[in-house]
Amino acid sequence: MIRGDSTDYDLLEKWTKGFDCQGYKSCEIGVREGLGSKIIMDNVINNYIHVGVDPYGNLEYQHYDHTGAYTCDYTDDMRDTMLNDFKPYRNQGRFTLCNMTDTKFMNDTEHRHSTFAFVHFDGPHMTKDVITEAVWFANRAAPHTRFVFDDHSKYEMSTIAHVLTFYGFRTKEMGDNKCLLEKQ
Numbered sequence: 001m002i003r004g005d006s007t008d009y010d011l012l013e014k015w016t017k018g019f020d021c022q023g024y025k026s027c028e029i030g031v032r033e034g035l036g037s038k039i040i041m042d043n044v045i046n047n048y049i050h051v052g053v054d055p056y057g058n059l060e061y062q063h064y065d066h067t068g069a070y071t072c073d074y075t076d077d078m079r080d081t082m083l084n085d086f087k088p089y090r091n092q093g094r095f096t097l098c099n100m101t102d103t104k105f106m107n108d109t110e111h112r113h114s115t116f117a118f119v120h121f122d123g124p125h126m127t128k129d130v131i132t133e134a135v136w137f138a139n140r141a142a143p144h145t146r147f148v149f150d151d152h153s154k155y156e157m158s159t160i161a162h163v164l165t166f167y168g169f170r171t172k173e174m175g176d177n178k179c180l181l182e183k184q
């Protein structure tokens, strides 16, 4: 069973159901066991491919603006289980894992020229990291792109939403844990 570690998955399902990716890519930063990516892949339409970005490797890093660094349970065994669970999607060319950090992904020439229609931000939860990701993806956003941010109360979401207004994004809906922004 593919599990998640958060809440508001019902909202993620609502915001992805029938959402037209117009032949562009979708992405999830921070895949873990894969529930977020599974919901996206099962519900969007016309998706070129769904890209998961996650280094796994049980890294020690600072998770929040005001905490120290620590490890969680994001092991390579978890990655291998997720890859096995996602075999049907991988075999159909609907999912690919970029087994690397967000920073490496964003600096990788292979991804710089991609366009994304849907992004779930659920990796690092420090404001500076989420802003960096949001601006990178905003510069590669298709018309009507949707951004979903998980755990928005853990970082400065209002600042991030304000930055994204300069890229044409507006906040559409706020859940307790996830929120949806859409490019106008």
Ligand SMILES: C[S@@+](CC[C@H](N)C(=O)[O-])C[C@H]1O[C@@H](n2cnc3c(N)ncnc32)[C@H](O)[C@@H]1O
Pocket: 003, 004, 005, 006, 028, 029, 030, 031, 032, 033, 034, 035, 036, 037, 053, 054, 055, 056, 061, 074, 100, 101, 102, 103, 122, 123, 124
């Ligand atoms: C909160 S979990 C993701 C939960 C998942 N989206 C779900 O819905 O179940 C956070 C994930 O972010 C990954 N992560 C940590 N640092 C990262 C980074 N710099 N770039 C991308 N992913 C990272 C961790 O390995 C972990 O799997």
